Amino acid sequence: MGGPGGPPREPEDDRDLVDRARRGDREAFATLVRRHQDRAFNLAYQMVRNREDALDISQEAFARAYTSLPAFKGEASFTTWMHRIVVNLAIDNLRRRRRSGTTAYDDTRAAPQGGDAEPAAPDNPATILERKQVHALLARGIAQLPPAQRAVLVLREIEGLSYEEISRAVGCTLGTVMSRLFYARRKLQQVLRAHLGDLR
Amino acid sequence: MMHWFHRTVGRGQRLAAYAADELPPADRARAEADLLACPACRREVEAYRLVSGTLRTSERAVLAPDQAAAFWSGVERRIQRGATPTRPARPALRELFWDHPRLSLASAVAAVVLVLGLTLGQMGVWTVRPPGAPNGVEVVSVEAGEDASVMVFQAPGSSLKVIWVFEKPSS
Numbered sequence: 001m002g003g004p005g006g007p008p009r010e011p012e013d014d015r016d017l018v019d020r021a022r023r024g025d026r027e028a029f030a031t032l033v034r035r036h037q038d039r040a041f042n043l044a045y046q047m048v049r050n051r052e053d054a055l056d057i058s059q060e061a062f063a064r065a066y067t068s069l070p071a072f073k074g075e076a077s078f079t080t081w082m083h084r085i086v087v088n089l090a091i092d093n094l095r096r097r098r099r100s101g102t103t104a105y106d107d108t109r110a111a112p113q114g115g116d117a118e119p120a121a122p123d124n125p126a127t128i129l130e131r132k133q134v135h136a137l138l139a140r141g142i143a144q145l146p147p148a149q150r151a152v153l154v155l156r157e158i159e160g161l162s163y164e165e166i167s168r169a170v171g172c173t174l175g176t177v178m179s180r181l182f183y184a185r186r187k188l189q190q191v192l193r194a195h196l197g198d199l200r
Numbered sequence: 201m202m203h204w205f206h207r208t209v210g211r212g213q214r215l216a217a218y219a220a221d222e223l224p225p226a227d228r229a230r231a232e233a234d235l236l237a238c239p240a241c242r243r244e245v246e247a248y249r250l251v252s253g254t255l256r257t258s259e260r261a262v263l264a265p266d267q268a269a270a271f272w273s274g275v276e277r278r279i280q281r282g283a284t285p286t287r288p289a290r291p292a293l294r295e296l297f298w299d300h301p302r303l304s305l306a307s308a309v310a311a312v313v314l315v316l317g318l319t320l321g322q323m324g325v326w327t328v329r330p331p332g333a334p335n336g337v338e339v340v341s342v343e344a345g346e347d348a349s350v351m352v353f354q355a356p357g358s359s360l361k362v363i364w365v366f367e368k369p370s371s
């Protein structure tokens with residue numbers, strides 16, 4: 001959340017690397033990319049739910065960030081700025097898919113992991129089944145959300161950003177963040193209850 | 201029973217935020233009182249908790265080792281090809297209605313009337329200014345993007361807010 005009115009928290013040397021990259025140091029920018037690529041990829045994936053598109057979006061986001069470095073004033077952190085570019089590209093991707101009628105959540109079957117899956121917590125089979133069912137239901141519910149609502153939901157619930165950080169990353173007011181988040185959560189809550197009945 | 205009455209935006213929003221542990225203490229106490237009084241609201245909060253809890257523990261997507269290693273070269277290729285500079289995503293009109301669900305056809309018509317009044321007022325033809333008011337219509341907020349701007353107007357003495365979207369034609 002950071003101090004009230006203070007600059008967003010960020011590792012000191014991100015700013016340094018941005019300055020060097022702005023002066024044309026390509027290697028400094030490469031370091032920034034390596035540092036942020038996992039986070040950017042995951043954010044893109046959580047938005048579009050497709051590894052191939054997520055890779056495309058996250059790489060494109062860094063390329064655009066590089067091209068736009070002269071316009072980057074440094075009032076936001078590099079992380080916030082990247083969130084913003086990734087989210088905008090993901091929203092464009094979703095809208096394009098919507099227009100062309102392609103399904104938005106097309107790999108609910110695939111694990112998001114590229115390498116080995118993490119060992120699951122030792123749960124009884126019933127709980128695991130239930131959790132899988134809940135995940136699948138939520139994935140379907142999220143696919144029905146308007147892209148802008150999906151962005152706010154992902155930034156809050158999956159990325160764990162504060163309302164203020166989301167409003168900076170999405171470029172809308174706090175009130176808009178709150179209402180988008182509410183409608184998204186309510187929709188998902190209704191989807192769960194419609195399918196699972198009242199939960200015990 | 202009275203649960204239909206609880207399903208108003210204000211109360212629903214409080215319950216959703218309560219379930220996500222986002223409420224300041226004073227509002228939390230209010231939400232807890234709401235919950236004590238209504239079993240249906242309690243079930244709703246449970247479902248909200250399941251939503252947040254599931255999303256917060258969802259797996260992160262990780263680049264495969266070969267993708268991670270080749271990531272930068274992919275970015276560099278795009279830079280050399282000439283990436284488009286960033287631009288804000290254009291807010292779709294339909295989604296603005298989502299954000300402002302109370303915005304209806306009626307208020308859209310009111311917007312036309314109000315903005316027409318403002319324009320005519322500026323032209324000295326006609327004014328919507330009530331007697332004594334400094335201005336006919338007040339601009340409450342302006343959000344400008346590269347290809348669309350959103351302005352919120354309000355007439356003094358009226359609770360009606362009008363949201364006006366200017367979309368620049370895409371090239």
Ligand SMILES: [Zn+2]
Pocket residue numbers: 202203204206238239240241242
């Ligand atoms: Zn109730």
